[in-house]
Amino acid sequence: MKLSYKQVRHIAWLARLGLSEDEVEKFSVQLSNILENFEILKQVDTSNVPPETHINPLQNVFRKDAVAERYSQAEILSNATKQSENCFKVQAILE
Numbered sequence: 001m002k003l004s005y006k007q008v009r010h011i012a013w014l015a016r017l018g019l020s021e022d023e024v025e026k027f028s029v030q031l032s033n034i035l036e037n038f039e040i041l042k043q044v045d046t047s048n049v050p051p052e053t054h055i056n057p058l059q060n061v062f063r064k065d066a067v068a069e070r071y072s073q074a075e076i077l078s079n080a081t082k083q084s085e086n087c088f089k090v091q092a093i094l095e
Contacts, residue, residue, distance in 0.1 A: 001035045003028050 003011075008028045012019045019027065073086060082089040 001039065002032045003035070 005024060005028060008024050008031065009019070011031070012024070012027075077083050077086065077088070080088050
């Protein structure tokens with residue numbers, strides 16, 4: 001399928017691309033070749049190929065939840081430079 005000059009200009013307009021005359025000619029040939037390749041691919045019999053959403057099987061990459069050592073509030077606050085009412089006291093950022 002050969003794309004015309006007007007069709008390539010329209011595609012460029014849709015993609016918001018400013019193309020020079022040389023680029024329109026170049027892309028006309030390249031886009032036409034791509035469409036010809038799709039026409040060839042349409043001829044392949046895929047009736048026995050099940051549809052897939054992913055090429056590779058999906059797997060969960062999260063680690064398993066594990067019980068970890070817990071610290072008391074006093075241990076955690078022992079490292080605080082300032083504390084108030086059993087909480088960290090920090091300088092106000094928004095006023």
